[in-house]
Amino acid sequence: MVKRILLVVGLAVLAAAAFLVIRIGPRNVVGLLRYDQRHEGTLRVGDPAPDVTLTALDGSRHPLLEGSAGRPTVLVFGSYT
Numbered sequence: 001m002v003k004r005i006l007l008v009v010g011l012a013v014l015a016a017a018a019f020l021v022i023r024i025g026p027r028n029v030v031g032l033l034r035y036d037q038r039h040e041g042t043l044r045v046g047d048p049a050p051d052v053t054l055t056a057l058d059g060s061r062h063p064l065l066e067g068s069a070g071r072p073t074v075l076v077f078g079s080y081t
Helices: 002-024 026-035
Strands: 053-055 061-063
16 A cells, blocks of 8 residues: 555656646746745835846856946846746
C-alpha cells in the first residue's frame, strides 16, 4: 500500500515538473527558481524609497535609483505583449 502511495506521489511530482518545463520552458523554469526571491517588505506609506539594484540575466547589476534622488521615478514591472 505504501509503495503505491509513493508511486502515485512520485508520478504526480514528475507530471507537475514536466508540465512546468513544457508550459513555461526549461530556461524560464531555471530563471524562475533563480530570481524568485519574494519576501514581505517593511515599507510604510511616507517612507523614502530604498536604493534598488536590478540583476540582469547575465549576472551584471545595474543601480536604478542611485542617480534619481529628488526626481519622481516610476518602476513598471510587466509585459506589453
